[in-house]
Amino acid sequence: xxxxxxxxRARHDLTQEALAKMVGVRRETIVFLEKGKYNPSLKLAYxxxxxxxxxxxxxxxxxxxxxx
Amino acid sequence: MFKGIAMKNIENRYVYKLALGVIxxxxxxxxxxxxxxxxxxxxxxxxxxxxxxxxxxxxxFRQGDLPDxxxxxxxxxxxxxxxxxxxxxxxxxxxxxxxxxxxxxxxAGGVLGILLIFMAISAxxxxxxxxxxxxxx
Numbered sequence: 001x002x003x004x005x006x007x008x009r010a011r012h013d014l015t016q017e018a019l020a021k022m023v024g025v026r027r028e029t030i031v032f033l034e035k036g037k038y039n040p041s042l043k044l045a046y047x048x049x050x051x052x053x054x055x056x057x058x059x060x061x062x063x064x065x066x067x068x
Numbered sequence: 069m070f071k072g073i074a075m076k077n078i079e080n081r082y083v084y085k086l087a088l089g090v091i092x093x094x095x096x097x098x099x100x101x102x103x104x105x106x107x108x109x110x111x112x113x114x115x116x117x118x119x120x121x122x123x124x125x126x127x128x129f130r131q132g133d134l135p136d137x138x139x140x141x142x143x144x145x146x147x148x149x150x151x152x153x154x155x156x157x158x159x160x161x162x163x164x165x166x167x168x169x170x171x172x173x174x175x176a177g178g179v180l181g182i183l184l185i186f187m188a189i190s191a192x193x194x195x196x197x198x199x200x201x202x203x204x205x
Binding site for chain 1: 133134135136137138139140141202203205
């Protein structure tokens with residue numbers, strides 16, 4: 001799974017720590033999310049998309065290989 | 069809104085842990101006063117209470133604005149405990165077979181001690197391993 005969190009975070013001029021604070025997670029979780037190494041819960045994904053003023057579809061990119 | 073709820077949960081958790089540490093510590097002191105012949109139980113309770121209180125106070129002091137646990141760390145810890153439990157099941161089978169074939173003679177206290185230490189250590193090792201991997205599927 002790929003994410004565009006880093007891109008949207010930069011648009012809003014937010015640091016990883018600031019975003020982590022906004023959604024109530026550790027900074028490392030944001031790091032792993034941006035690297036696509038962690039699959040978040042739907043609740044966390046929704047919180048992040050709301051903080052970044054976007055939708056889940058815009059923020060998270062699923063490919064067919066991710067579903068295998 | 070999200071931040072407020074998350075921080076409130078964090079604060080409550082620390083308060084409960086601090087209170088639990090104090091209760092265990094007091095129980096140890098009462099035990100030492102009333103049951104002088106059970107010194108090991110008293111010292112165990114006092115040590116546990118002190119450790120819990122000091123560690124929680126230390127975490128509360130250094131936490132800053134970000135939580136020290138979130139859904140990822142909780143998930144990894146849960147997987148660590150699950151794998152530890154499964155490995156302990158294997159260890160119990162090995163101990164049982166070793167005892168059945170008279171390879172080793174165990175006392176009940178010895179087995180409980182082995183399992184207690186093994187579960188605590190293996191759970192932490194698995195959690196550390198999953199943390200290095202960043203996620204589990």
